[in-house]
Amino acid sequence: MGSKIISIGVANPAHCIEQQQVYQFMGKAHGFTGSALNRLQALYRATGIRQRYSVIGDYQQADSRKWNFYPNSEQLEPFPTTSHRADLYRKNAARLSVRATQEALQQTHLVASDFTHLITVSCTGMYAPGLDIDLIHELGLNTSIQRSCINFMGCYAAFTAIKLGDQICKANENAKVLIVATELCTIHFQKSGDDDNLLANAIFGDGSAALVMSSQRADSLQPTVLSPEAFLNDIYPEGADEMAWSIGNFGFEMKLSAYVPTLIEKGIGHLVTRLLASTSNQRIDHYALHPGGKKILEVIEKALGIEKHADWAGRKVLAEYGNMSSPTILFVLKMLWESLDSNHKDHRVLALAFGPGLTMESMLLRLV
DSSP states (O other), X not given: OOXXXXXXXXXXXXXXXXXXXXXXXXXXXXXXXXHHHHHHHHHHHTTOOOEEEESOGGGGOSOGGGOSSSOOSTTOOSOOOHHHHHHHHHHHHHHHHHHHHHHHHTTBSOOGGGOOEEEEEESSOOOSSOHHHHHHHHHTOOXXXXXXXXXXXXXXXXXHHHHHHHXXXXXXXXXXXXXXXXXXXXXXXXXXXXXXXXXXXXXBOEEEEEEEEESOGGGBOSSOOEEEEEEEEEEOGGGTTTEEEEEETTEEEEEEOTTHHHHHHHHHHHHHHHHHHTSSOOOOOEEEEOOSOHHHHHHHHHHHTOOGGGGHHHHHHHHHHOBOSTTHHHHHHHHHHHTOOGGGTTOEEEEEEEETTXXXXXXXXXXX
């Protein structure tokens, strides 16, 4: 009996921030004027993002006197340390994860105590006792639940969690697996005006997604469920230095080169060809692409020979939420899944994501 994704729930922080508001904050924070400010505005307009969510309300304010997390001095000094940002993560990650999980549970016949396995995913914060322990207490999970934590893998980490959940459900037909991917990317704003930081500040947002896996179709209240059929990942070492995530003294620091889309374009078609070759049915009906950025979506569409309307879910998530790292692909899957019904049974979904390494992940799902 195979595994099935039977529900997905999502949640975002209270602060919904329009891209224009973030641009005004960043212009002030970086001290940009004249041509530098114009270039920043052009960058924000080109992202394809309309709004993002953050646990930090300061991004809605160009007036530094109204900032609460960042100092209201011209040089942003004293700049928040990694410790300050970690405290903010700990205060917010669990409550956001609980909301996403509660939404996921509403789409099932399960209650919290039914879960046998918990997998947490995050690359924007860590502490111990961790998010997994907090979720046990706040959701009322069984204290003997089997726990796994997937940390610091980046935007593709939800695929790793789903593969682990798939293996668990195939090994134990009574397993009920809860996967929670939560990222607070915006707590790691860097004031340095180099290209990597400017791009990261322009696209990342905060969010949480909870996904429930079971081998029992009857556990779901949904008209369809998603059955994983195949997985394939690969690493492209020439991109190792183009996308990276490290811990600095003033938050986590992103390396995000403009060369990343070119590397993805070179490798993604071959990866998908190999994935499809591993299955008896090579038809693809729907696409769920991780919106790492507008340019990344464009090069994947080109490499796969699809029109942008085929990737409507990825583009819509990018516009409404930005790139939230690991939960983002689950937002895309949820949005796509909700547009389908029982008339789409046996349709197949191709899901793709990527991250540091340069790692590319692929997955085929079938609606059943």
